[in-house]
Amino acid sequence: MKQASAPPDHQRLLIIDFGSQVTQLIARRLRELNVYCEIHPYQKVTDAFLAAFSPGAVILSGGPASVIDQGSPRPPASVFALGVPVLGICYGQQVMMQMLGGTVERGGGNAEFGRAYVSATEQRMPLLEGWFESGREQVWMSHGDHVSAIAPGFEVYGTSPGAPYAIIGDAARNFFAVQFHPEVHHTPNGARLLENFVRLAGFTGDWTMGAYREEAIRKIRDQVGDAKVICGLSGGVDSSVAAVLIHEAIGDQLTCVFVDHGLLRQGEAEEVVTMFRDHYNMPLIHADEQELFLGELDGVSDPETKRKIIGKLFIDVFQKHAGDVGGAKFLAQGTLYPDVIESVSFSGGPSVTIKSHHNVGGLPEKMGLKLVEPLRELFKDEVRALGRELGLPASFIGRHPFPGPGLAIRCPGEITRQKLEILRQADAIYIDQIRKHGLYDEIWQAFVAILPVKTVGVMGDGRTYDYACALRAVTSIDGMTADYYPFSHDFLGETATRIINEVAGINRVTYDITSKPPGTIEWE
Numbered sequence: 001m002k003q004a005s006a007p008p009d010h011q012r013l014l015i016i017d018f019g020s021q022v023t024q025l026i027a028r029r030l031r032e033l034n035v036y037c038e039i040h041p042y043q044k045v046t047d048a049f050l051a052a053f054s055p056g057a058v059i060l061s062g063g064p065a066s067v068i069d070q071g072s073p074r075p076p077a078s079v080f081a082l083g084v085p086v087l088g089i090c091y092g093q094q095v096m097m098q099m100l101g102g103t104v105e106r107g108g109g110n111a112e113f114g115r116a117y118v119s120a121t122e123q124r125m126p127l128l129e130g131w132f133e134s135g136r137e138q139v140w141m142s143h144g145d146h147v148s149a150i151a152p153g154f155e156v157y158g159t160s161p162g163a164p165y166a167i168i169g170d171a172a173r174n175f176f177a178v179q180f181h182p183e184v185h186h187t188p189n190g191a192r193l194l195e196n197f198v199r200l201a202g203f204t205g206d207w208t209m210g211a212y213r214e215e216a217i218r219k220i221r222d223q224v225g226d227a228k229v230i231c232g233l234s235g236g237v238d239s240s241v242a243a244v245l246i247h248e249a250i251g252d253q254l255t256c257v258f259v260d261h262g263l264l265r266q267g268e269a270e271e272v273v274t275m276f277r278d279h280y281n282m283p284l285i286h287a288d289e290q291e292l293f294l295g296e297l298d299g300v301s302d303p304e305t306k307r308k309i310i311g312k313l314f315i316d317v318f319q320k321h322a323g324d325v326g327g328a329k330f331l332a333q334g335t336l337y338p339d340v341i342e343s344v345s346f347s348g349g350p351s352v353t354i355k356s357h358h359n360v361g362g363l364p365e366k367m368g369l370k371l372v373e374p375l376r377e378l379f380k381d382e383v384r385a386l387g388r389e390l391g392l393p394a395s396f397i398g399r400h401p402f403p404g405p406g407l408a409i410r411c412p413g414e415i416t417r418q419k420l421e422i423l424r425q426a427d428a429i430y431i432d433q434i435r436k437h438g439l440y441d442e443i444w445q446a447f448v449a450i451l452p453v454k455t456v457g458v459m460g461d462g463r464t465y466d467y468a469c470a471l472r473a474v475t476s477i478d479g480m481t482a483d484y485y486p487f488s489h490d491f492l493g494e495t496a497t498r499i500i501n502e503v504a505g506i507n508r509v510t511y512d513i514t515s516k517p518p519g520t521i522e523w524e
């Protein structure tokens, strides 16, 4: 059985996942309310698990299955005997009704997808405080089946044209259920409903970053004792916050290894080294391995081959330098909560590898190291909040993500030092433009890619034959899907002019307006 990982001194809420695309958003909304919660797939939630987890409330998520089908997913019946509030959402509502004595029917004319409006019945409950104040509420529906009769003890609090039992509850037992998704932004007042639910369940909102920091430090000290820890520092937010937190806990028992593979942005290596070694006084090995990486990448143009070479070299180099630390027993990583949530799959098939992401996977076993992962319970924006709590500069915390393989995957085709230098200069101007226009924080990620094509231009009275580049800027929540950022034409024109005037080697600038999917954020 998987052990619950929450610190015991927090009230905790259990989200049982039935495979909805938006289950993570339930956790996001609850974390925003300072409520500690964990998502676990329904297959894992046994009676023993429930007893060990000891939740203060339970939420049953949505999911793609139909409760009418044989063998459809269910929570254990003991969920309803814990004596704690339970909220069912969409599929969670239907499974709750089916298990407690109501009935569910197949869609027919009642399927609803997208925006719908729920009206209140006369029943007004604490669950609905702040709801229906100006009439009906907009909600987001996504259901084929619907509840056709509610279980004994339940009353109707809200209805929509397609869902007569849009909001139902049994106030005596504190069981509630909604047909729509309160966790998504298209249900504008949904967070309020979730807040009412957790307040009803007695949650006081004790999950704060200050408390988390103290606890994490205590846990790191308990885990590590007086052993040595090594940490691969990439200069990204996650590994930086992990390093600062661990350093605060165990001081110089921690050594960071920063691998410069020659594929970093302008000034990046100096920035990272100055901050961690000089500002934080952290033992830091600056492994300058540019020659090694660029040498091995010479003449390579296939994207996957590039990624594999970089991944392998990174592990070799890390291992070599980590050996210098001597006797390290732990490896620190900036693993986040979305990386550890086990996904619920009904199709069962393996997913296609789009790109081989490189990380230090495999190292712990190879080197006989145990993992220290102090950010395992946090979402990205919580890591940023923790970074602020730890005093990391705002400019560092708000940085756009940067991929492990660095500029290699922004240089389609063969990588040359000349191309990398041109790319660095263009990228620095582009980011400078974005900052000057106050757009940096609105954008998930922005960068330049240098294209493997030269084009003809005219500058002054002369002919030029130089590289073309592409500007990329996307908005995204998690990097899984993305849309291009709608810069003004003035911004694009001004930026293109600056790049062409200031960077020798580029005479044409394009803007990439591909969303993800069908594109990806990086070019390789």
Ligand code: XMP
Binding pocket: 355, 356, 357, 358, 401, 402, 403, 404, 405, 445, 479, 480, 516, 519, 520, 521, 522, 523, 524
């Ligand atoms: P794609 O290009 O797959 O990128 O749409 C999604 C996000 O992941 C980042 N990315 C990586 N990050 N190692 C990383 O640490 C990698 O190998 C890697 N490849 C892509 C990318 O920058 C974007 O934020």
